[in-house]
Amino acid sequence: MSLGGKGRLVGRKILMGCGGLAILGVLGIVAVGCLAVLSSSGSDTADSSIEGNESAQDDGGSGGQPAEERQAVPVGENLTVADVAWQVTNARQANQLTSEFQEPKQGNFVVVDFAFTNNGSEAVTLDSESLALIDGEDRTFETDNETFGYIDPAKDIFLDQVNPGVTQQGEVIFTVAPGASDFTLELGDTDMFSDENGYVDLGF
Incomplete structure (x- = not known):
């Protein structure tokens, strides 16, 4: 069908x-x-x-500016950054830190002494955040908070208020990589919203 x-x-x-x-x-x-x-x-x-x-x-690059653009002054020379001035009075390398109240601390350290002057019209807060250390490989090191016990209390700058026209002595310690060298110290103007910096050649 x-x-x-x-x-x-x-x-x-x-x-x-x-x-x-x-x-x-x-x-x-x-x-x-x-x-x-x-x-x-x-x-x-x-x-x-x-x-x-x-x-x-x-x-x-590290440290706010490329290495070739950093104009560094030598240790001992005054450096003005905005309304503040820095003068690195001494910088040295150390393998051991000592203190009257602390056990000796071994490591690789860079110790920097400086004078800070507030040239502005208002008080500013000085602390270790205003400083950084840059080595020849363009690596940036911050201050070591665990070494504050090895700093002379008269030079401790933790949240230190500096009035206009006043100069404050300070010291910071950086823990650095073994073999690091060709150090440049970066110094700011203490304003957390500013990226203006100056540089000091530590000479080692």
Whole structure:
């Protein structure tokens, strides 16, 4: 028994239904592919942005300015940074720190003595955050908070308020990497919102 025209009509509907499903399947694959490409592009853009920011930060180098742009004065010379003045009076390397009240401490240290003068019209707060040490490999060292017991109390500058026109004697100690050399001291203007700095060549 032949189905005739009805059979062909049913067959066409089946074929059309299968074709529609196939088209929908292709469209789904295309949509997924487009989403994947867009997602990858967005990720690459974000990664590029992050890498760009990191490169911009690296270009600045350690210590606020690239090494070739730092104009360093020698130890003993006055250095004016904004409304304050610094004079490094002594700088030395040490393998041991001693104190009347502390056990000797072994390590690699750079000890810096200085005079700080407030030339502004208002009191400023002097602390170790205003100083940093940069070596010949452009590595930056911060003051070692665990060595404050080896500093003369008269030279301890922790949150020390300095009034206008007053000079304060200070000392800081840096723990540095073994073999580090060619040190430059970076000195700020005590304003936490400023990036103005001056530099002193320690000579070793």
